[in-house]
Amino acid sequence: MWRRVLAVVVVVACGAGVVGYQATRPSRAPANPRVFIPSPSFFTDFSPSFRTSIADAYYLFMVQYYGEHVNGDHRLDSLPAMVDLITTLSPHYTKAYIFGAFGLMDAGRPDLGYKLLQRGFKENPDDWRFPDYLGFFAYTFGKGKARDAVVGDWYRQAAALPGSPPYVKRMAAAMLGKGGQTEKAILLWGQVYSAGDKYSQQRAVAGLEKILPADKAARMKAVAPLYGTMPKAEFDALIAELFKGYK
Amino acid sequence: MTAAAALSVRDLRKTVHVGFRRRAVEILKGVDLAVAPGEVFGLLGPNGAGKTTTIKVVLGLMRPTSGSVELAVGGLGRVGYLPENPYFYDYLSGTEFLTFCARLFGLEAEARSRRVAALLEDVDLTAAAGTHLRKYSKGMLQRIGIAQALINDPELVLLDEPMTGLDPIGRVEVKRIIEGLHERGKTVLFNSHILGDVHDLCTHIAIMQSGRVIWRGTVPEALAEAPTLEEFFMKVVTA
Amino acid sequence: MNQLWAIAVNTFKETIRDRVLAVIVLFALLMIVAGLWLGSISLGEEGRMLTDFGLVAVTFFGLVVAVFVAAGLVHKEMEKRTVFILFSKPVSRPAFIVGKFFGLAATMAIVIGAMGLFLFALVWVLSKHPSGTILVAVLMIYAQLLVVMAVTILFSTLGSAILASVLGICVFVAGQLSHNVLALTRLGKNPVTEVLSWVIYVVIPNFSAVDVKAGAVGEQTIAWGQIGLWLLYLAAYTVVVLGFAAAVFRRKEF
Numbered sequence: 001m002w003r004r005v006l007a008v009v010v011v012v013a014c015g016a017g018v019v020g021y022q023a024t025r026p027s028r029a030p031a032n033p034r035v036f037i038p039s040p041s042f043f044t045d046f047s048p049s050f051r052t053s054i055a056d057a058y059y060l061f062m063v064q065y066y067g068e069h070v071n072g073d074h075r076l077d078s079l080p081a082m083v084d085l086i087t088t089l090s091p092h093y094t095k096a097y098i099f100g101a102f103g104l105m106d107a108g109r110p111d112l113g114y115k116l117l118q119r120g121f122k123e124n125p126d127d128w129r130f131p132d133y134l135g136f137f138a139y140t141f142g143k144g145k146a147r148d149a150v151v152g153d154w155y156r157q158a159a160a161l162p163g164s165p166p167y168v169k170r171m172a173a174a175m176l177g178k179g180g181q182t183e184k185a186i187l188l189w190g191q192v193y194s195a196g197d198k199y200s201q202q203r204a205v206a207g208l209e210k211i212l213p214a215d216k217a218a219r220m221k222a223v224a225p226l227y228g229t230m231p232k233a234e235f236d237a238l239i240a241e242l243f244k245g246y247k
Numbered sequence: 248m249t250a251a252a253a254l255s256v257r258d259l260r261k262t263v264h265v266g267f268r269r270r271a272v273e274i275l276k277g278v279d280l281a282v283a284p285g286e287v288f289g290l291l292g293p294n295g296a297g298k299t300t301t302i303k304v305v306l307g308l309m310r311p312t313s314g315s316v317e318l319a320v321g322g323l324g325r326v327g328y329l330p331e332n333p334y335f336y337d338y339l340s341g342t343e344f345l346t347f348c349a350r351l352f353g354l355e356a357e358a359r360s361r362r363v364a365a366l367l368e369d370v371d372l373t374a375a376a377g378t379h380l381r382k383y384s385k386g387m388l389q390r391i392g393i394a395q396a397l398i399n400d401p402e403l404v405l406l407d408e409p410m411t412g413l414d415p416i417g418r419v420e421v422k423r424i425i426e427g428l429h430e431r432g433k434t435v436l437f438n439s440h441i442l443g444d445v446h447d448l449c450t451h452i453a454i455m456q457s458g459r460v461i462w463r464g465t466v467p468e469a470l471a472e473a474p475t476l477e478e479f480f481m482k483v484v485t486a
Numbered sequence: 487m488n489q490l491w492a493i494a495v496n497t498f499k500e501t502i503r504d505r506v507l508a509v510i511v512l513f514a515l516l517m518i519v520a521g522l523w524l525g526s527i528s529l530g531e532e533g534r535m536l537t538d539f540g541l542v543a544v545t546f547f548g549l550v551v552a553v554f555v556a557a558g559l560v561h562k563e564m565e566k567r568t569v570f571i572l573f574s575k576p577v578s579r580p581a582f583i584v585g586k587f588f589g590l591a592a593t594m595a596i597v598i599g600a601m602g603l604f605l606f607a608l609v610w611v612l613s614k615h616p617s618g619t620i621l622v623a624v625l626m627i628y629a630q631l632l633v634v635m636a637v638t639i640l641f642s643t644l645g646s647a648i649l650a651s652v653l654g655i656c657v658f659v660a661g662q663l664s665h666n667v668l669a670l671t672r673l674g675k676n677p678v679t680e681v682l683s684w685v686i687y688v689v690i691p692n693f694s695a696v697d698v699k700a701g702a703v704g705e706q707t708i709a710w711g712q713i714g715l716w717l718l719y720l721a722a723y724t725v726v727v728l729g730f731a732a733a734v735f736r737r738k739e740f
Contacts, residue, residue: 047662048697049545052705056531056538063529092705095531306574309739328574334566336496338503350492351575395571405574 031068033075040088055090058082062096066103076107083116091123098133110141128164131157135171149179156188166195170203177211183225185211190226193238205241216246252319253403253434254305256280259314261300261458274300276458277314282451284319284402287429288436289445289466292455293484298438299331301455302405320402320434324352327396331407331438333388337381341372341391344380345398352399366394369427371420386417393424404428406437410444422448442476454483489577490585497589501555502596511597514547518605525612533613537620538703540605545627545698548598549658552631555593556638557650559586560735569740580732583639587728590635598628623702626713629720630698633691634658636724640731643738661693691723692716 043054062082069076083100086093097120101113114137121130135154142150152175159169169192177185186208193204212219223242227235261275275297282288290298303309305316306328320326335344342363349359367373370390375383383391389409396404406425410418418441425448428435439445445452446466453463462469462483466476473479501507521539525532560583563569572582602624609620638654660667667690671683696716701708 045663045666047665047694049694049699050542050662051697052699052703053538053542056535056703059531060524060528060535063527090703090705095529095534099529303570303740308570308573323574323576326574328570330567330570330574332567333571334568335571336500336568338500339496343499347492347496348571348575350495351489351572351577353488399575 031065031072033069033073033077035065035078037078037081037085040085043085043089051089052093055086055093055096058086058089059093059096059099062086062103063099066099066106070103070106076103079103079107080109080112087116087120087123094120094124094127094129097124098129101133101137105137110137113137114141126161128158128161128168131155131161132164132168135175139175146179148175149181152176152179152181152185156184159188159191166192166200169195170200170207173204173207177207182211182222186222187225187229190229190238194230194234201238205238208242212242216243219243219246251284252281252317253284253286254280254282254436255315255317255319256301256305257315257317259301259304259316260312261297261304261309262312274458275304275311275314278455278458278460280453280460280463282403282434282436284434285429285432286434286451287425287449288434289449289452290436290438290455291440291442291445291452291480295457296455297458298455299407302328302407302436302438306405318403324399325402327399327401327404329389329392329396329404329406329409332411333392335380335388335391335395337379340377340379341367341383342376344391345394348395348398354399362398362400366397369397370394370424385412386414386420389413389417389421393421397428401433403434403436406435408438408440410439410441418444442480446476454480456484490581490588493577493582493585494588494592497559497586498592501559501590501593504555507551507555507593507597510547510551511600514543514601515604517543517547518601518608522608522612533609533615534703536609536612537605537617538699540608541620541623541627541699541702544598544601544605544624545630547601548594548627548631549634549655551597552590552594552635553638553651553654553658556590556635557642557647557654559590560639560642561647561650564740567740573740579736579738583643583732583735584728587636587639587724591632594628594631594635598624598631602627617702619701619708622708622713623698626696626698626717629717630658630661630691630693633661633693633720633724633727636727636731637691640727640734643731643734657691658693661691663694664690664692665694692719695719 037058043051046054062079065082066076066079079100083096083104086096087100090096097116101117101120104110104113104116114134117130117134117137121127121134124130131154135151135158138147138154139151152172155168155172155175158164159172169188173185173188173192176182176188189204189207192200192207195201208223212222219242223239226238230238256278259275259278259280260273262271262273264270265272278297278301280290280301290301292298300309304311305318306326307323318326336347339347345363345366346359349362354362364373367376370393372387372390372394375387380388380391389412393406393409396406409421409425413421422444425435425437429448429450435448437448449466451463451465452469453460455461469476469479473482518536518540521536521543522532524539525535528535563572573579602621605624606617606620609617634654634657637657638650641650641653644650664687667683667687671680671687696709696713697706700706
């Protein structure tokens with residue numbers, strides 16, 4: 001009888017020790033901003049069937065790494081290597097490119113983010129999100145006279161891809177106009193007008209007003225290329241608005 | 248040895264290679280045996296005499312090094328075999344196991360189910376037909392083993408130590424089955440260490456030692472040379 | 487054919503009634519569900535995480551079942567001496583090997599199919615976009631495991647069950663790295679190593695010719711022609727391996 005009691009006491013004491021040990025472990029030490037990330041070539045020799053799994057594992061690691069450091073020590077030293085690894089192993093992993101690009105932006109390397117998005121667009125030429133974000137990056141961090149034209153061109157490419165939302169076309173038209181690509185901007189505003197909804201039409205008219213010349217003859221010459229790009233009734237309605245008040 | 252023997256073994260030799268150096272060990276050193284149709288033939292001998300090896304070569308489980316085996320009954324399709332300490336598929340029920348064995352002989356569905364039901368009744372296992380073999384007692388396993396040996400209604404039945412591990416009732420039942428086979432004109436060859444059973448059942452016996460048959464004849468011939476079969480056996484083996 | 491079918495059915499019953507199998511499958515399903523947790527920390531990539539890691543779980547646990555059950559199939563019969571019951575009847579040894587393979591293949595179809603359907607249902611519920619490509623990936627995993635089973639059965643006719651299991655796993659890993667061996671054949675300047683590499687490349691099953699998971703995780707579109715050809719290759723490979731296993735088993739003594 002006493003042996004059984006002793007056995008129970010020993011087991012319970014050990015159980016308490018196990019729980020107590022775990023409960024008293026110190027909280028995690030600050031994560032090291034520099035972690036070892038193998039080069040992509042280390043993993044590309046693995047079976048292709050497991051590359052995406054490795055990419056996914058490192059993607060999760062990257063998300064946790066970003067979360068640990070972005071509000072902490074702000075050091076994301078290993079982020080470029082992580083993103084490079086993930087996107088090399090899984091070139092069509094759109095989320096990884098986009099998250100990585102914004103992560104690199106937070107890490108103070110928007111240039112690397114921009115290059116990453118370019119690489120992503122090359123691998124995924126049908127995904128409108130890449131030129132859309134490239135336009136954002138160019139707008140936010142670009143400098144110089146050519147900036148607006150570059151931004152506009154990115155948004156134009158995004159607008160041409162299936163699935164792009166209406167605002168992309170508006171952005172493209174606005175930035176091309178600002179960048180001096182007036183002819184392209186006019187055509188794009190025409191397409192925005194043709195979207196049909198009242199808001200798009202208002203925005204198109206406002207956008208065209210900003211870039212069309214005031215002189216009636218010059219204005220008519222500038223909008224002439226829109227003829228034939230939309231139904232006649234729409235064209236007539238647009239012209240009526242653009243030449244309201246003109247005699 | 249006659250051409251009409253149900254089973255004829257001539258100068259059978261078997262050498263195996265054991266160990267890392269593949270040392271040659273001759274297990275059968277020229278076995279000669281003939282079992283006539285309808286006989287109940289007892290194959291006796293001390294452990295390691297080569298009785299089981301002889302049966303294995305007869306059944307094709309081992310290849311002879313030299314010598315010949317003739318099965319006049321018409322190949323393995325007409326032979327039934329119960330190994331020593333048999334192990335069966337314990338995840339199957341009695342019915343499933345016998346059905347599986349029947350399928351191996353190519354019996355059609357209707358013939359199969361009739362045969363299985365009849366055999367289960369013969370070995371008194373109808374009540375346990377649906378029970379998994381892992382729940383069978385030693386005696387029940389031996390009986391299902393005999394049933395599977397008879398599934399194809401064989402002409403020649405080979406039983407290796409059929410009484411091993413059986414209680415007295417089990418032994419009586421197995422003896423009854425062997426007697427029944429004899430009455431139906433089947434040829435039975437069995438190994439046994441229980442000389443009392445050999446005395447009761449066998450018409451002919453052969454004694455093996457060290458890979459050879461050292462004596463063959465009828466049970467009366469043996470008893471003419473010694474008062475009991477045990478004494479005769481000891482006399483032959485120690486000679 | 488009767489014998490082959492009888493042995494296949496018997497093997498199916500033997501393997502499907504094994505409780506260890508049920509435990510492994512249950513554990514596999516739990517691991518698949520664990521993919522949900524991974525998805526929760528993926529910032530909106532739940533569908534991809536669940537699919538990818540779910541397919542890894544199906545592969546891993548399918549491999550465990552395939553290798554350890556296949557290794558024991560033939561070996562258990564010899565160890566427990568049920569071969570005496572079998573081959574004292576007019577049972578063809580090749581029919582035994584092939585029947586064992588088909589029986590286990592049927593069990594594996596149920597095991598892999600159950601895991602695959604569970605994963606498919608989970609992804610459907612989670613992402614609301616059912617993708618049949620998951621089932622295609624599961625089919626391809628199944629095809630690979632059939633080859634591993636055949637190879638393990640071959641090894642089990644040559645040696646112990648443990649050795650057969652280990653070698654079966656090695657063949658699976660080597661098959662995933664098959665393209666590296668091909669690269670070796672093209673790198674060597676020595677004709678002997680070139681020929682040797684080529685022989686090894688042909689002997690090892692090519693599991694890396696097709697990216698099994700790519701279509702399921704959206705990494706690429708499914709190339710049906712390529713997959714069909716690869717499946718035919720795996721089927722032919724299995725036939726060759728089973729042929730060798732039958733030839734080896736024919737010479738075996740019990």
